[in-house]
Amino acid sequence: MSSVPIPPAPPVTNARVASALLALADAEPPGARPAVEYRSAAATLRQLPDELHGRRIHLGGLPHVTPRAADAIAAFLSCGSDESVGDRLSALLDREDPASERKREYLSRADVDRILAAPEGISPADLRADVHLHTDRSDGTIPLAELHRALAGRGDRYALLTDHARDLAVAGGLHAGDFAAQARELERLNARTGEEFGMLLGAEANIAEDGTIDVLPANVPVLAAVVASVHTELRGPKDQTARLVRAVERPGVAILGHPKGRLYNMRTGVRASWDRVFAAAAERGVAIEVNGCPERQDLPPSLARTALAAGCLFALTSDAHAHRHLAFQRFSLAIARLAGIPAARVVNAWPRERFEEWLEERRQG
Ligand SMILES: [Zn+2]
Numbered sequence: 001m002s003s004v005p006i007p008p009a010p011p012v013t014n015a016r017v018a019s020a021l022l023a024l025a026d027a028e029p030p031g032a033r034p035a036v037e038y039r040s041a042a043a044t045l046r047q048l049p050d051e052l053h054g055r056r057i058h059l060g061g062l063p064h065v066t067p068r069a070a071d072a073i074a075a076f077l078s079c080g081s082d083e084s085v086g087d088r089l090s091a092l093l094d095r096e097d098p099a100s101e102r103k104r105e106y107l108s109r110a111d112v113d114r115i116l117a118a119p120e121g122i123s124p125a126d127l128r129a130d131v132h133l134h135t136d137r138s139d140g141t142i143p144l145a146e147l148h149r150a151l152a153g154r155g156d157r158y159a160l161l162t163d164h165a166r167d168l169a170v171a172g173g174l175h176a177g178d179f180a181a182q183a184r185e186l187e188r189l190n191a192r193t194g195e196e197f198g199m200l201l202g203a204e205a206n207i208a209e210d211g212t213i214d215v216l217p218a219n220v221p222v223l224a225a226v227v228a229s230v231h232t233e234l235r236g237p238k239d240q241t242a243r244l245v246r247a248v249e250r251p252g253v254a255i256l257g258h259p260k261g262r263l264y265n266m267r268t269g270v271r272a273s274w275d276r277v278f279a280a281a282a283e284r285g286v287a288i289e290v291n292g293c294p295e296r297q298d299l300p301p302s303l304a305r306t307a308l309a310a311g312c313l314f315a316l317t318s319d320a321h322a323h324r325h326l327a328f329q330r331f332s333l334a335i336a337r338l339a340g341i342p343a344a345r346v347v348n349a350w351p352r353e354r355f356e357e358w359l360e361e362r363r364q365g
């Protein structure tokens, strides 16, 4: 397995301070002023391009950082190391941070920029496409024509559109007829960009608790393939190996989307024997998603390493629901670098013809 030299993190990271601020917020009565302030400051820290440690800046001048939050940040920064931040936090809370597991292995924007600054490893230039994208037809905000223009304009060569199907109650969603309408619109849009850029029609399918899938090329033939993801039963202690294995074995499933279903500071996601899930995916040639949404970052680097060792393919995606989310692919690239994933294993780093051939193979099962 290749391992890429990554520049060292500062002794105290924005990610660690943000996590500590959230622990302070969680210890306050919900909705209380300090809780709101700590949460806003944590969000700011997770999005800053530069690490704060060692910089002489006015913390109160940062966006959404109140004097109270600035004091807390300063105190954590002065701890000297991420580990000491943990000790200080435990002293303040009078116990260990009960949510630490739900914030483990999440990168801040500053982490991502640092990791991608290393000269070696998979890089933004390796990616030719984004293959997990939503429009305003399901739960996103971008009209299809605008998404198409944005991706073509930034130099992508192809894309896979993946709005939700109707069955997924949380997300609006499309009927078979709506997918047919998307196919017609894509035909028009793709005619304009020709060889330069083409968007393929897929969907984000939902994996039900028994492993069945709500939308597949078999019932909506206009779809090239689907990203299949779990959106329910994400907190229970039940082992979900069979559910995930069944999903990746279904013809028409090309990508296993956000496999854990984890969310930052909310839930750690499903339990499964990941070796078995990844072995099934590798066997079928189904790609494992590294979802770059900052709140998801799913898979985390340690599991991505396990998937790599199992022989899996990967898809590095943004799961964009809005224009500014298109940049989230950088998070998935940074995770791929931490896991040592080479571009050759990343399906959306392949040329368009190869990607389309691979989709066709997934359709055939
Ligand atoms: Zn999803």
Ligand SMILES: [Zn+2]
Pocket (backbone or CB within 6 Å): 132, 134, 204, 319
């Ligand atoms: Zn999605």
